[in-house]
Each structure stands twice: as structure tokens, then as C-alpha cells.
Amino acid sequence: MQKEVVDSMAMKRALTRITYEIIEQNKGIRDIVLVGIKTRGVYVAQRIAERLQQLESSTVPVGELDITPFRDDQPLDIALAPGKYQLAFPVADKRVILVDDVLFTGRTIRAALDALMGGGRPQSISLAVLVDRGHRELPIRADFIGKNIPTALQERIKVSVTEVDGHDGIEIINDN
């Protein structure tokens, strides 16, 4: 069973609001870089970057982060040999905004923090997510949230983006 809880209009609005909130909390976009977590986080980050560009007429760098080597459910030998620094730009002294589609246990974000830190010491790291579905297993919270969607553990959240899935929207899927 699946149910669309956020349609494309609401998703657009959520991205717009996150963008305004980024400007509000950072007092502008100086030193800001966006880092999207693969796969869908990257597209979310790109859309936020487009919006920032429209408002402020200057480009914000968008990086792509693959957190696979940093996951805590990998065999130890892989986890101990993390991939090299992945971003095309240095993050030292930048205000990094980490972007993902869904915030769940927090383990992905922890891995992303590890992957990021390899590139220097950022001024700050904040987290923007399209959906916060609860059930955290680590002490991690988002700074910018598109939509809080309370879920049951067995449910799944599916974020669709046009670039990958052909349409925009967020669905709750219950396999039972």
C-alpha cells in the first residue's frame, strides 16, 4: 500500500522554504557550500542551489558525496579504508550545508560527516532534509526540514525526484 503525502507543489514549496531559512539563519549565502548525499540528496541540493542563485544572483557550489565506504554496516576492512576525499572543492572554513532526502536513523548523516571531515575543517556543518521521519538512533537532528512526517518503523518513505524517477513527490509505503 502506498500513499502520496507530499505532491510536487508541496515539495516545491518545501524546497523554497528551506532556501529562505538557509538565508535567514546564515544571514546571507557568504561561504556557503551545499553537499548532497547520493543519490537523491544531490538533486535536492541542486534545486536549493538554483533557488539561492535566483535570489542572490551568485552561484553556490554543489558537491556530491558518496557515503558507501563510511557506512557503519560495512565489513570492517572496507570501513577502515575509506575512499579518498570526494568533493571538487575544499570545505575548509566553509559553511557546509549537508543535504539529504530523508532523515531516519541518522546513520547516513554520521557517515557523511566522516566523509566530509577528510577535506579540512569547515566553519560549520548544518543539515537540510526534505523529510524527517523520526526514529533516530544517533544524536543527530536537522537544521532545515521540508516536512515532518511521523511514521511507523515498518513503513518506508519514498522521495521521488523528476531527474531519477520521472516525477516529484513523497510517498509512504507500507509493505504489510
Next chain:
Amino acid sequence: MADRYLILEDGSAYLGEGFGSPAVSTGEIVFNTSMTGYQEIITNQIYHNQIIAFTQPTIGSYGINHDSYESILPTVKGVVVRDVASISTNRQRRWSLDQYLKQQNIPGISHIDTRHLAKQLRASGPMKASIVDVADAHAFDQLGATVLTNQQVAAVATPKPFPNPGTGLNVVVIDFGLKHGILRELSKRACNVTVLPYTATTEEIINLDPDGVILSTGPGKPQDLPDSVLTMIQNIQNRIPLFAIGLGHELFAMANGAQIMKLSPEHHGANHPIREVITNQIIYASQGQGFAVDPTTIDRNKLITTFVDLIDGTIQGLRYRDFPAFSVQFFPDGAPGPTDALDVFDEFVESMQQARGPVW
């Protein structure tokens, strides 16, 4: 139908046929280009003490219905049309336009060359006008001598607070002559609304513990309102999510140092494309504005321009950089007219939810 005249301050006179009330009345004349929605426009309090000329050639064809009032009682001074429909049909129709204007003691005049009139008003801007039985020197003298009040907000805004209960977020609406569409959209989103008079103080607002505050639409010139209104806006905008519409938008801009200029020609209609800057999307919305924010006076360290009119480049939306306070010049409630901008209300509701934090 009796012959009547529409006379203007500049000495011009139009011969027409009376309908509605036979009263003689005087007000500022503006023209509206909306193709439908005459009931919403006539009952919109932004047109308090004004005479509305419709450029759409036939007006009244679907009568008056229950769902389209934008205030309890209309306070316009007259309705000018090319042709008033002699038959009106619609499943929701309760009265004809003629009957309604008679009941409300508002004169109408038809058989006016509204195209010529609109061109004249585009060039001159709004001016004083009367609907009279005889267009003689006396009538023009009377018209010239009439002084129109600049206290329109005081005349139409509620003198006392009143509730519009709901089960959701707690919203305070500051009434400058609000349009029912604003309350309707808040009701759809289950908001628990308290409407306060525009004289409400910061303390009175804060004491109601609102999740958000709306500054409503209203008639007249924003500079005619007391400075206490601006102080109130400055005090609440950084504490509570704020959403301002129409006159409220102009006041929000003034409270943040921008200046308001007279707009000529004015925008009354729903045919202007408006660009949402952040997404580059084009929307249409109902507009009724005689003033606009002067873009050269905006402090860009404080305010972001969010919507721009593509016909004349006027500012249609602003947002404060440091906190969730934003405004639109047009009417996002879409009564009458396009509903493209309805989701500005959702944006407001989401801002309030965000400011409150998650519910678990």
C-alpha cells in the same frame, strides 16, 4: 430606465442609463479589468467609497450568489458598466445585480463607453466622479467641492475583536478592511483565527499567543494610517511568523524603511503575469492596488523581492531576510480570479508549523 450621467472631476460627462439604486453618489472612480468576479469586487472593502467601472462589456450575467461575498455589506459608491445583463442565470444565483444594488442603495449606470472611460482614467489616474440625474454646472460644482475622506480603514475595519474558531494553528488577523477570502483560506487550513482591529497593540497581539499574524488587505493610502501600526509591525515581525497582504504588504514595507509610491495606471484586475523570483515561475493573481513599493527605497540587506509584476516591473512580494516575515501585494486568496497563488497560504501555515517545531 432613466437617463443618468456619470460626471468626472475634469469636466467630462457620460450619458447612460441608471440601474440599481436611483441615489446620487460621489466617490473616486477606478476601472477594473476582471472578466468575472464582479460580486467579489463590489463587496471588496478595498473599494470603499469608490466608483468601479468594469471594462468587461457585460456585467451581471450570473447574478449574485451566497458564496462570493468578500464583506458583509458593500461600501462602493457606484458601479459603471457598458451593459448590464437583463437576464442572469446560474444555479447558485439568488438575486440579479440590479436587485442587489437596489437593496444596498448603490447606484449603477450602464450604456457607458467604458473603453473610452478606461483610456481616460489610464491617462489621468483615478479622480472624483458622481453618478447624477442632471449634468449641470451645479452638479460639477458639488463634485468639485466634495472632499473625500482619507480615513477609509477606520470606516471599514472592525472596531472590536472577533473570533473565527478552528481547531488548528492559532492565527491573529489584523483587520485593515479584510477580504473574506483571507478568512476562508485560513478556515480551509483549520486555523483558529482571532481578528483584531488595526489599532491593536503589540502586547494585545502577543497576549493571544498566536502561531502567526496576518496583516490584511484594506482600502486607501498606507501613509494615512497612524505610525503606531508601523511600530506594531516592527515589534512583532521578528517574534512571530508574519504574512502581509495588499495594504498590509505596503505597511510591512514601510515598517522596514521602504517608501510607497502612487501607481499609475493602477492595477485592478487579474491579467498581469507575476514572476515568483525564487522559482522563475509565472502566476496570475487578482490585483487591486493604487500604490506600490518604490523599488529604489528597499534596503536589500533587510528585504528580498519575492514576486515581480511583469507588465510594469512593480514589486509584488517581499520577504525579510532574517526571519519568516513575508508579504504579497496581490490577493492570493483568488476571490475573484486565478487561484495560482493559493499556496502562499500553505507557505504561511508551513512557516508557522516550522516555527512551532515538530509535534512528536
